[in-house]
Each structure stands twice: as structure tokens, then as C-alpha cells.
Amino acid sequence: MSMKAKEASIVADRGLAAEGKLKIDWVQAHMPVLNQIREQFEKEQPFKGLKVSICLHLEAKTAYLAKVVQAGGAEVTITGSNPLSTQDDVCAALVEDGITVFAKYDPHPQEFKELMVRALESKPDLIIDDGGDFATILHGERPDLMEKLRGGAEETTTGIIKLKALQKEGALKFPMVAVNDAYCKHLFDNRYGTGQSAWDGFIRTTNLIVTGKTVVVVGYGWCGKGVAMRAKGLGANVIVTEVDAIKAVEAHMDGFQVMPMVEAAKHGDMFVTVTGNKYVINGEHYPHMKNGAILANAGHFDVEFSKPDLAAVAKEIRTVRKNIEEYRLHDGRSIYVLAEGRLVNLAAGDGHPAEIMDMTFALQAVALKYVNDNYRELGPGVVSVPYELDERVARTKLEALGIRIDALTEDQKQYLDSWSS
Structure with a gap:
């Protein structure tokens, strides 16, 4: 040593x-x-x-x-x-x-x-x-x-x-x-890595089934694509929220519902943020959420959903399970936050x-x-x-x-480099 x-x-x-x-x-x-x-x-x-x-x-x-x-x-x-x-x-x-x-x-x-x-x-x-x-x-x-x-x-x-x-x-x-x-x-780590590990952390932490739940994926970049794809594979109904028109069309053509967060908030059982931005879920959205809604972040920092806004409408905050905080709201609903809003795949998984x-x-x-x-x-x-x-x-x-692939012939390379047929 x-x-x-x-x-x-x-x-x-x-x-x-x-x-x-x-x-x-x-x-x-x-x-x-x-x-x-x-x-x-x-x-x-x-x-x-x-x-x-x-x-x-x-x-x-x-x-x-x-x-x-x-x-x-x-x-x-x-x-x-x-x-x-x-x-x-x-x-x-x-x-x-x-x-x-x-x-x-x-x-x-x-x-x-x-x-x-x-x-x-x-x-x-x-x-x-x-x-x-x-x-x-x-x-x-x-x-x-x-x-x-x-x-x-x-x-x-x-x-x-x-x-x-x-x-x-x-x-x-x-x-x-x-x-x-x-x-x-980004093609493999962000999509397949985040797609699997976010749900590994989510399921390990909550011990709940995903099948039949409505999952709201916030952001449809490469990480969001992976999270949505794996949620679908687990049997969830998936909603995507976006601010980018091109990514929103892509999510739609991939078979997911697309709507604003204020609408998605009414339907989601589980929310996963993957935007890299701050407060994409905030005080405007919490009043619309179901009792028992679960919030997880698979973006980088713990700012993707506003914990201050959630705390402001809570009468009590308590830890109900390792890496799960319950925010009991004044109207009787409970909203749950995983891993303090930090990366769920690493803070609550491997x-x-x-x-x-x-x-x-x-x-x-x-x-x-x-x-x-x-x-x-x-x-x-x-x-x-x-x-x-x-x-x-x-x-x-x-x-x-153990996978082999083809290689271009010299004739094929020359063809691709030429402007004439």
C-alpha cells in the first residue's frame, strides 16, 4: 500500500x-x-x-x-x-x-x-x-x-x-x-444504462410493482428515452412531458402520450425527471397529484423537482423507509420523494x-x-x-x-467517396 x-x-x-x-x-x-x-x-x-x-x-x-x-x-x-x-x-x-x-x-x-x-x-x-x-x-x-x-x-x-x-x-x-x-x-450509457438502473433503484427502494401504473417521464433526451422504454417494458402506461417540439413528436411516434406537466400531474402514479434542468416539477403541479404519487430523479442534481415548494405545502415530513421521505400535505394527501431527490439509480442503487x-x-x-x-x-x-x-x-x-460485422470493400469505399455513379 x-x-x-x-x-x-x-x-x-x-x-x-x-x-x-x-x-x-x-x-x-x-x-x-x-x-x-x-x-x-x-x-x-x-x-x-x-x-x-x-x-x-x-x-x-x-x-x-x-x-x-x-x-x-x-x-x-x-x-x-x-x-x-x-x-x-x-x-x-x-x-x-x-x-x-x-x-x-x-x-x-x-x-x-x-x-x-x-x-x-x-x-x-x-x-x-x-x-x-x-x-x-x-x-x-x-x-x-x-x-x-x-x-x-x-x-x-x-x-x-x-x-x-x-x-x-x-x-x-x-x-x-x-x-x-x-x-x-449517450447511445448506450444514457439510454440503456439509465433506463435499467433508474428502475433498479426505484424498485429496490419502493418494493412496488410498476405494471399497470402510470409513469410520467419528464424529458425525452437519451436518458428519458431509456427510462420510458424500460417503464413500458415493465408494463407501465407512459406519459412524456417535454419542452422540445422535436423530442415531443419523437415520443409520440414511439407510442407514448405527450402532454404538459400540469396535465400529466393528474394522472401519474410515478414521476421520473431526466432533464438536467431545475424545478420541472414545482408548486404549480403538486396540487394536482394523486395521493401516494412517487417522485424520483434520474437527472444530475437534486433540483429537478422543487423540494422547497413541496415542503411549503406539507404539514409533516417523515422517513417511512430507507431512501423514501413522505410529505404529508395539509389536504391529507401524501407525496413520496426517493433518495432526497438525488440520482435514484446511484443514491438508491448501484x-x-x-x-x-x-x-x-x-x-x-x-x-x-x-x-x-x-x-x-x-x-x-x-x-x-x-x-x-x-x-x-x-x-x-x-x-x-463474440460478434463479427462486415467491412466495406475498396470498391464500396470508393463509391461512397465519389459524387458520380
Whole structure:
């Protein structure tokens, strides 16, 4: 064990390391793409002598990504991007493996922020960010911590929105690869990953049946598509709410009812928000909801439905089951909130399946190498994942699945590149 990691780390209980190691071993066995990249990194040592700070949901799959980056020669520091998704046993296991960890489950909000700052105080050369948390700190109160920073990679839609806002103002100081926008991320992670894991967390937490219920999916981006598709597969009647006309037409043609939230509020038994925006369910909507309606968030931050508005009309708030708060309203109705409005798939579950995160975290690993190899030429800004990296991850995944595909002949390539027949 690295004595530096052991001495510096702040975790809840180092005695949990053996349990965390079993979790990491399990996901490693189901992440063949990342395993192949680890082998390459061990040989090439692309991060030798560099410091890498990571801010992601700190569970087993993230832990294995950290170990892959470490295998590439990096000195790795990691923190959690959500106070309720951090798994203490996984944190302890990472410390044993020589990774510096600043994370614990459900810290006080101020401590949560302080742990993020601690993870940046190593003054990293590279970062992996989630939701723009690191970027916000570095461009806000602690610009002194980015004096060595070459760049990094961002995991989420929410984070990319923040980065593009910084870029628009001319304030973004380093290149950040928009991993979320890669095909192998949003097509699979956002759709199939969120689609399954959101319902995993919902069902595990409530122990209720979905079949026959009316589910309102708020937002029909890639995550919303996945949540709606899986709700339909579970036997639910699905309503979609949207502000984007094109996505609303798509939801309609996919076979879902589409209506404004104020109307959907009257029908929903279960509500899942996946917008990346704030207060898409608010005080205008709560008076219309059924007694027993359940609210869950699968967007990034805990602002998608307004808890202050709900609390304002409640006479009592009590925890009725782990990760379920009941808001008893003055008119006698009860509305239930899962996982404090935080990401239901991670705060009340284990996140996306390992096979899905295999592709996403493979992209993170190769994107980090890409930005390190090219940061001088790239310069500050939001950077797209090169298509060849995207395709490489997909081809490696196909190999792991034992699936073969066709290839274009030279004649076919020439035909596609020609304007004449």
C-alpha cells in the first residue's frame, strides 16, 4: 500500500476494504473493454509521473476506472460527485490499492465540498469530472489549483452545459473532452444504462410493482428515452412531458402520450425527471397529484423537482423507509420523494450495469490519454471525442461479445467517396 495514500486519505472506515475489493473484482470481471485498455496502459505508461484527480460517483465501476488510470503510471486522487452514491467499502479498498481517496457516504454538505477541494489540492495534471464539479471549483474559488492542469474529460450532459457556458464567456482555461457526447456514451450509457438502473433503484427502494401504473417521464433526451422504454417494458402506461417540439413528436411516434406537466400531474402514479434542468416539477403541479404519487430523479442534481415548494405545502415530513421521505400535505394527501431527490439509480442503487460502464469508462480512459497527448494543440475549450476512439471502443466491445460485422470493400469505399455513379 502507498503510505502517502494511506496517510492522506479521508474515508469512513478502512476496515471495510475486503468487502470493497470483492465488489471491484466483480465488476472487473465484466468490463472486458476496460481490461484491454488497462493492459495497454500497463505497457505504455501514458500517465507516468502525472497526477490525475477524479470526481465521479464513487462505487465499484468508478473504482476500477481509477485503477486503470493508475496502471497507466498516474498518481491518482479520487472523490465522490454525489454524497449518497459513495460506497464506503469501495473507498477503503482503493486506499489499500494506493489511491488517495477523499470521500464518504452522506457527509455534511460543507464537508462534501471540502472533500472535493482536497482532491484538487494535489494540483493535478489531468482531471476526470462529473457534472462540472471540479471545473466549477477551479474556475471559482480555487483557480490556484489549476496551475499545472493540462485538461481533462467530462462525464455528463450537465457538466458539458456548464463547460460550454464557461467557454461562451471566454472563461474556460483548459481543454475538456465531452465524453458524454460520444456515441458510445449517450447511445448506450444514457439510454440503456439509465433506463435499467433508474428502475433498479426505484424498485429496490419502493418494493412496488410498476405494471399497470402510470409513469410520467419528464424529458425525452437519451436518458428519458431509456427510462420510458424500460417503464413500458415493465408494463407501465407512459406519459412524456417535454419542452422540445422535436423530442415531443419523437415520443409520440414511439407510442407514448405527450402532454404538459400540469396535465400529466393528474394522472401519474410515478414521476421520473431526466432533464438536467431545475424545478420541472414545482408548486404549480403538486396540487394536482394523486395521493401516494412517487417522485424520483434520474437527472444530475437534486433540483429537478422543487423540494422547497413541496415542503411549503406539507404539514409533516417523515422517513417511512430507507431512501423514501413522505410529505404529508395539509389536504391529507401524501407525496413520496426517493433518495432526497438525488440520482435514484446511484443514491438508491448501484448505478449503471457493469457492461454499460465498461464502454463509458473505456471512453474516459482513452479520452484522458487523448487530451494528455494533444493538450497543447487543443487549447482551452470543449473538445469532441474523436470518432476513431469511439469506434475503437465499440469494436472492442463487439470482440468481447463474440460478434463479427462486415467491412466495406475498396470498391464500396470508393463509391461512397465519389459524387458520380
